[in-house]
Amino acid sequence: MLEFSKRSNTLEQTEYLYSLQDVPEPHLYRHLFNYEEVPKIAFNHRHVPMRPPEEIFITDSTFRDGQQAREPYTVQQIVDLFKFLHRLGGPKGIIRQTEFFLYSKKDKEAVTKCMELGYRFPEITSWIRAVKEDFYLVKEMGIKETGILASCSDYHIFKKLKMTRKQAMEQFLSIVKSALEIGVVPRLHLEDLTRADFYGFVVPFVLELMKLQEEAKIPIKVRACDTLGFGVNYPGVALPRSVPGIIYGLWHHAQLPSEQMEWHGHNDFYKAVSNAGTAWLYGCSGVNTTLLGIGERTGNCPLEAMVFEYASLRGTLDGMEPTVITEIAEYYTKEIGYTVPPMTPLVGREFNFTRSGIHADGLLKDEEIYNIFNTEKLLNRKVVVAVNEHSGAAGIAHWVNSYFNLKEERKLEKRDARLLKIKEWVDHLYEGGRNTVIGDHELLEYIQAEIPELWHELTRR
Template sequence: MNAMSLNDRLPASNGQEPNLLREQFPYDRPPLIAFDGVEVPMDRPTDLFITDTTFRDGQQARTPYTVGQITALFDLLHRLSGPRGVIRQTEFFLYSDKDRQAVRACQERGYAFPEITAWIRAVAKDFQLVKEMGIRETGILTSCSDYHIHLKLGMNRAQAMEQYLSVVRAALAEGIRPRCHLEDVTRADVHGFVIPFVQQLVRLSEESGIPVKVRLCDTMGYGVSYPGAALPRSVPRLVHALRTETGIASAQLEWHGHNDFYKVLTNASTAWLYGCSGVNGTLLGFGERTGNAPIEGLLFEYIGLTGDTSVDTRVVTEIADYFERELGYAIPPMTPFVGKSFNVTAAGIHADGIVKNEEIYNIFDTDKLLKRPLGILVTDKAGTAGVAHWINRYLGLSGEARIDKRIPGVQALYEWVVGQYEDGRTTSLANEELEAAARRLMPEVFLSLRDEKFEPS
């Protein structure tokens, strides 16, 4: 397609003035969410899957991993993928010697899932790296908003599109699957650039017989899931427009979001519901600025949508342990599924319910699914129910052996707890402090049990 025909197809911003959509992105105010009342139907694909960018986008937000750490995390991702390959692919940089060493080490594992893919810029010299490494699919940076095309690249739309298409053609000529990353798609002119570009990708895909993939990159986290929201911020409208106006298959569409406005997981799930087969994320959500969709969150969302229980979700806890133990990362305690306080309650009324039936205040069987038994944070707000629950969990007591909150020893221990806070204490009590007090105040409980049971869970 020559430049003249591209200019004919792209009516706006082929000159010097970009269209920055100021009616939605004023910059001196928070971005505005426009509504035009147009709603589109859900069209959930049969095949849903997760893709990973822990070793690409995830490394842009933290100290780079060593080759050994990448290999260990790759092993964990493989186990988390399960027999069906729920985590279908993971992507790597190829620029440094260390990057390439890590790819080779992971290639030597011989895993079917996650498949190793690459990421390059839309320039010929980067493409040579993909061929040299024997990788079958590569992401290609194809920025699509005028913020990037005009202000960063210094091009107009026709020039940018032709450069992108030239690299896609080069990939197809070598039999390599190109995956075009539509950077900043939620700030782009959808009908002025995105749709015409993807139409050309679909044409090239049909001519070559090789599926050209498209990753919708919500680079700044502007995407919204609200019914009736306008383009380009509407996730349902974006996915629907690509499916219906370009004919691209759901299996060739993938969503990649960021969490700038706390919407990353909701937007990812919405993309699934409206026609994207693939959703991209990182372990623990590491990624540029506010991060990407956390793989562990996507996994539980996937299970909720599909009912697929083939994955061993307990590997999530092993991954969290690896980040803390081997990488020295302190996971924020309130983080869902992996934080230390995720399934721990400090409210006395909640603890009372838990003693009766933990299902009342636990989101699911966290012990079975994550190797994370329900916990109680003991403070002066825990009540006798919280103290009794702590004793039972700490000593591993179940059934008829469980301690009742009404026995004198529990009441004495709770009075001791309250006393600690009367002196101005603000932090929760450690297991060691509680055990020492419990041994003193209710020795009969401890004398009847063997010391090997006294191990905190």
Template sequence: MFELDKKSNLLELPEHRYQLKEVDEARMFREFYPYEEIPKIAFNNVHVPVNMPSEIWITDTTFRDGQQSRAPYTADQIVKIYKLLNRLGGPKGIIRQTEFFLYSEQDRRAALECMNLGYDFPEVTSWIRASKKDFQFVKEMGIKETGILVSCSDYHIFHKLHMKRGEAIEHYLGVVKDCIEAGVKPRCHFEDITRADIFHFVIPFARELMKLMGETGVPIKIRACDTMGYGVSYPGAMIPRSVHGIIYNLHKDADVPHALLEWHGHNDFYRAVANSTTAWLYGASAVNCSLFGIGERTGNTPLEAMVFEYAQLKGTLDGMDPTAITELAEYYEREVGEVIPPRTPFVGKNFNVTRAGIHADGLLKNEEIYNIFDTGKILNRPPRVAISNTSGLAGIAHWMNSNPALYAYKGIDKNNPLCIYLKDWVDEQYAQGRVTVITDEELEELIHVYEKITD
């Protein structure tokens, strides 16, 4: 029998279809994930409505997932990055939270130093082992919310935990109750959700969490974790790979409020940004990111990318300060020792450098022709040109004035002897048959030679 749905006011299948279904063997979804072949993307042409929350925001995992694939940050580095995240997120706290490991003394000290700064945003949260001892430790530190790992695919339930589905739910509910008992708000990380049985494990478990929330009055967040990056944003794609399907069903069929839904993506198939945006569009208020996408394996959703996704969706930066992105990138390369690939959008050395000669000519005439937006104003990164046979003295002077590595030559005029020296060398290169643009490294080395000659 159909039942009248209280949200849609339409006759729909009854809620009891979302019951826990025990299985004797792990369901590995081999039709999607044959393992010895490339994963499959299947469609059933089920379309769900766009349902973006009125408020959306970003959460950060730079100090948690971001530390799982690199050398640990020092406490001083964490505090510096945290300060810049605060500035980037702006007074409205669009970067709402950040999470910390608390295993080491250094991590705990860094978390406390950040908390002592007194910023409202990003709120310091934690990620800990699911034990009463750790919950009590979080409470003593004054941290109000913590992440708890609740793996939800049979890959993990059967092969890592060696449990049945029902046993896993009972175990997880016990852990969440321990967290609440300790006075800490739980954030449940539904690990490996894109390989999970959505209707016969994920939704029933989420409904139990919402029931517990109703009984205790304590908000319980659900973070949908695309642990292996299998999620897709294509309309009509089948669950469990459908990002919009997962978010829609968690909200509609498990009654998880928008504000308690969060997406955590990985970039194994180059889909982290698109999937995170899709999660926003279909009902998750929060997307979880790390700076520059640094994280496990291929990394997480780059936080800086979602700043610009937010601005494009909302039509405003809402007080965010994207010039902090440029400072963060410079700090990472200068102090943290991270090498950012030069073509990385928004932060790479060459992201707004025009190298094609004809493009450089257009950029010099009007930068809007070949620049994505006013990168000088918004990111404090004016567009730059690479030098070719069409650049001329003006092009060389422009290159020097806009090259951060040549700060000492800021304001140099095209008639300066150094510009003339460089142009003569460039002209000779092309006279000898060169067809490619001149690299920054070549010109910078040539400037060092000139300095020695004229010293």
């Protein structure tokens, strides 16, 4: 049977409908996931169309998945971070939602205080277990949408839930009906999707969700969860690991609208950011993230990374305020006591920090040569040059000009005799066996004690 699809504006075959394959034994894809070996990436050379949605956005799980990997945030810390998310997301709400736990007194207090701020974005949603009693928590708090765990791989269905596929599907659908009955928008978290039987369980399950949606006239959302980071974005990769294949299959075969779809990826194989961007490109509107990527095991996709990925793909920040990212990183360090690895992109203390004398010389001539973009404008982070045995006079000149924020007419050249004196002192330290970077305070003390005329020049207003 042929039908003209308004979604693709083409004639499409609709004679095959995917139905549940209730297998007697779990399908564990052992050819890909032999537990004693590195997981394999298999190709079938099938390519699906790239189809970016009209609207893409970021969602956040800092207060849910992000709290599963560290000590819980205090109520005040949650409120402060929520304010940062609001400012960072801008007036268009590119950071669309953030989800909360609801189980403890502290969880409920944090939700209440964030609600009292009256922000439209990010919208507050929740996450609950797949049990009917939990919906009353959602309703009591006045939350309109909640995430529900729906494990979809045979690893989870057979080994964790001790069910068959049919039993699991029936239980999940029953929980969704309970949510719809009280008017709550359900968001199904398809756990371990990148090890699931996509056409034998996932597509039939989502098709059933779309039937319930049609009956209830309430949207049902789906979060595609790459729980162990097995997703791969290479062209022609076979399911269940293909990110393009999963997203295409959800909107094309399972009829799931892009705006009701989210990608949630983990970083076990360093693919969280690239997989999230790929999900956007192939038809998924939402990508789920956490601040600084903090989450289970290796973490989630970092929210700050997707702010810049969004701008790279759309050519605009759409009102997002990226300098807030630096404020967030400083808050984690100073107020929460979290140690941000120094070389972490965008937020680490040394992400735009150079130790090489050759690089410092280039930076001195033109910052654009060795800096990714205007980090001072976009992140309120000046380029920093370390002073060590490789810095040379150029590195010292850059450090002085940057540290003292010298305007163009006051900047020192690397040939300045006073800087050469500092270089001689630095060289002497390393010839004597030093092997660590020279700190700012050491340089300041040396200049003040040994080159007082330079100190007065640099510190005059």
